[in-house]
Amino acid sequence: MGEASDAARSVVAQFRRDGFVAPESAERAEFEVWDRVTPGRVLLVALQILLRLREEDGRTDLGRPVPGLDEEEAGLLVRTLLGDAAAAPETSRRDLITLDRLLGLLASVIAEESLSEEAVDALLEAAEESCLAVGPWDERDDRRPQSGELVDLGGLLVPTEPGLKIELMPSRQDGSLVGVTLIRGRTAIQLQAFRALGDTSWASVREDLARTMRGRGGSAEERVGPAGTELQAVVRIQGPPGKDRQTARVLGHDGPGWILRGFVTGVGAEPDSTEEWSYATFQGTVVRPPSAPSATDPLIRLRWPESGI
Template identity: 35%
Template structure:
């Protein structure tokens, strides 16, 4: 019995010494000598065709919110309706989009229900999909959504990694897709999540802006000028804040989206303008 106790103590000391990293607290033993450790694993893999290395993150990743310098190109938003400054905007119901030269607005429509489920803002060949969801009063959704999204992408054979961004921690993904020649390609995307006043805004950036710093800044500025109209009615967390087409009056029925699917996109796109 004494040997078993000494062995557990020695194992605990060795594990404690090996776990001193900047991202994890030191492992501590409880009254029974059992060790409680949090371990982060990063796996790098390169396929035989020389594809980019895959970076996967475990469920034990410490989701510490990181934010890069905000930058002079940004406004103070995205804004809650109550705090939004005066500006010409396109009214989409739950979202208001600033009018920008060259901006093409494409609304996503659920073909079965005819409900508007999202907006795509296209500029210079790149696209920003934006959606707003109801959130609890006491906590944000982005951390949970980011973890769910990362797990979903990795389970489909893609890669996902976090990085600090001007709006906080972002997620950069590469989702495998079948190309016309039968080979597997990857569709990169940049996911930005912003927790607001009882709302959560999700933005997905794709296209040239992912590698073009100036285009990237243009979309960041656009996000910082968006307005979320949450409304005062009761809504369940993760419920899609209703949208409507430009010029239409919003209906009284709220759009129930069920559990938020970070990879979901509308099945049909209607171009406006």
């Protein structure tokens, strides 16, 4: 087993034995640390794998009680982990996605499925492999896939395909390129990369964004999507009454020393959308941090591609 999945196994074993999360297990899990593959991340993905397998068999109801959750809360958490956009806001409001509740749900499903220790080990190994195989990527990471065509924009290398429209976004202050918008059909995703200065993370950026959106008369709710925790939002835009709001999804990822943000609009941002293109584009993006970064400027600048757009 890998280091993260091995540690995750110890956390699961302790919880199944004692029925609670010991302090050393909580520390070992490093839950909510997303800039690398941690035991907590492996546990979350392992639970999602199990739930999706059960869903494919037509089984979404739980046959056992879950420690720390009543039946309605457990069902809400299951639907959220399966990507139900309607369940996610209430799950976030109740703060149901915690390490102890996820472990309780995982232990209940393992018991219901009568999984052997060997099967649990294989599940955790598969979850770790799944974590390692998903971007966005740092250019220096030799694990990143080498397949697929990318457009080199300097600070970002973004996936492209025939018919894709690419628009670079200049800064209002100095005209330097600070972002790129990719448009496919009726969906667009704007990508920007930032250096993670101080204790900045996607979690802190997400919290600030949600506060700003609500302060400007919009709405923002956290949900769990294919790229991790995201915001499902309605933002205020310039326009006549009735056309002054826009639905958006805001994706984010913590890399080694950087944060990538994706702002999805159009059809792919609607709450009931199952479109995968924006997520595939976000997770296929490669970040190239500057070799001589500014001490104060967090933006990772872009440039026009040598071959044009």
